[in-house]
Structure formats: C-alpha cells, structure tokens
Amino acid sequence: MRVAIPLYPRFTALDAVGPYTVMAFAPDCTVTFVAAEPGPVTDDQGTLALTATASYADLPDPDVIVVPGGPGTLEALSDEVLIGWIRRAHAHTRWTTSVCSGSLLLGAAGLLDGVKATTHWAILEMLAQFGAEPVSERVVVEGKIVTAAGVSAGIDMALTLLAQASDVETAQAVQLAIEYDPRPPFDCGSPKTAPEGVAERALSLIT
C-alpha cells in the first residue's frame, strides 16, 4: 500500500508523524512525504523541518493520502497545486484521509459535500462551509473519506484503517510495537471533559 502525506508550510508535526509511524511499521506499506517540490518543509512552530522526498507530480495515484492540519491550513486553502493534487489523487485512492484541520483541505478540494466529517474541536463548525456535516467524533469513516479529530487523533485513525487494509492482528501488532497503551495524565483531551477555563487556555496556544 502506497501512502502519501503532503506537507505544506506550518503543518503540525504530530498530525503527520502519528499516522506515518503507525503505517510505516506495517508490512507492505510505503509512506512518502510529498510537497510541491522535494525538500524540507517547516512546521507550525518554525523549529522542525520534515523532508518531502517527492513532488506531487511524482506520486499522482497513491492508495492512501493523509492530509495533516495545522495553523498553515488556512493559507493552504488557496494553494491550488496542493488542492488540485488532493482532488486528482482522490480519484485513485482507497482512502482519502485527514487529521485535524486537514479536513478543510479535503473540503476545499470539493470532497466533503454532503459528507459527515470531523476536525479539531476548535474549528468543527467551519466544515459546514464546504457542505460537510460536522460530527464531533474521534474518527469518522464515510466510505473512502476518513477524517480524524485534532492532532493526536491521527494515531487512532491509522490503526483503524490498518486493521482493514491488513487484518486485525497486524494492526494489533503495530499498536503493541509502538506501545500505544495511552495513559494521559489528565481527563481533559476533549472539550467535553476539560475543566472550565482550559478550552480558553488551549485556544490561546493554538491561535
């Protein structure tokens, strides 16, 4: 299975590296980071660059695409090269997926009209601008469109897809290989459970 992860300026690193690590551990899975041109692409903090090893033109027909989110998403909405690649690649994919605000880019490519989808909790209602039906869930599978909630949700999404792409035991083996037995120190990873005031603090960190 050939997986492509597009990188654009000011993406959030964990959005991309979570699903990457899950899928790259799987047998028969090749993950390629792509961008307009090969080379380093800098993340939302300005301190980490991941290297794209191929251009969009090099990989027009991946089996899976995973579009990460990040503060750079809003600017990327008008990146016609990226949006055009997503739209054309989608015609070939088994799954077209996103993490966090990456779903807005699927929307900009015209893929979410009438489709249930999710994104980071802070911008969930923006999905309606693209005709999507916003859903507050961790991972939303609607046919071949699969969207995940904010940042860390891409790990859960990738394991879910891997169980279908390979088999349950392979996905379980990858989960154990990355020792994904999470023990978050607080019960506040969702706005539904976060104590009062934490959502405002979180928004101040991401905007």
Add this chain to the structure above:
Amino acid sequence: MRVAIPLYPRFTALDAVGPYTVMAFAPDCTVTFVAAEPGPVTDDQGTLALTATASYADLPDPDVIVVPGGPGTLEALSDEVLIGWIRRAHAHTRWTTSVCSGSLLLGAAGLLDGVKATTHWAILEMLAQFGAEPVSERVVVEGKIVTAAGVSAGIDMALTLLAQASDVETAQAVQLAIEYDPRPPFDCGSPKTAPEGVAERALSLIT
C-alpha cells in the same frame, strides 16, 4: 525552558515528535533538534528525515533533554560524541529524559546506575546491563531522570513534566490543544493485555 532532542540515524520518529509537539505548544518552551552536525537525520524507516538545526556543541546546557529510541540505538551506544554530550548536558539539566530504547543511551552515559528506569517492553531487561532497575511502567520519574516506555509513551511523559515545569492548567491546555483523548481501537498496547501471538508479530515488525 530550553529543550534539546538529539537525533541519530535510525531513530523512531514518533519517539521524538510526540514530546516535541507537547513541549513546543507550551508557552516559554523552545525545543531544538540537535545532532553531531546540523542537517537532516534519517529515521528507522529510511523514509523520513528530520532536520537538526544545531550541533551538540551549540547547545551544551539545555534545561531538558529528550533522547528518542529506535533500532539505531544499539549502534548509537558507541557514538562517543552523542554519549559524551548526554553525560555533560545532564550536569545542567532540570530533567534528563528518554523515550523507548533511548534509555539505553542514558545508561551508556552512566546515568542509570542504581536508578529505576523503563524502556520499550521488548528490551526491558537490557537496562540491567547499565546497573538500572528495570520497571514495567509507562513513565518512571526518579529525581531528574525520567524514562518512558515505547514510542508513544513520550506523549504521556511530556505532559507529566509540563505540569511540573509550568502548572497543571497549562499541561491540561496543551493536552486539549492536541486533542489527546486517545481511543485506541484495540486493548493491546501493552504485552500485559495483548492477545496471544501479538507480541511475536510485534517483535517481527521491530527487529
């Protein structure tokens, strides 16, 4: 707080990017990827390069170091430049930390003698070679030495430390910002819970 994450060939990307993303979202935290020389360093899959922006010599006295693991750890045990930097930096740190097999590098630097520590489940007993007391826990805090279990455990470790470095509400805000409300699809992220046969499959993926 100045955090340094050393990169060496064949590290596991999520080991580094999990704690990075948590800490980089925190206010007053600067995370720098370091290596023997600045430049791209390729991960365990050979398909992802993260760029180190500073050399070890550029950052001799960070407040926190986070040493990632990966298949390259065994070779890195004899990397005297890396091990020497860990040993000297440790004299200045508030916390000296590791994810996954990164703890073996703390051991090689002589930091684990008589210290409780953890690592990836598959190599837990190797810690004893360095005089450490292997402990099967997600995150082990022993004074300023903090070790995390395999790969994904670095996210939990970073949130735990952030609550001490800043305050609980800041750590909660970061946890909500990265929507860390994990929903692993299977209960198999630990060898204690994985169904029979999954550990063998997992070992075949990581060795």
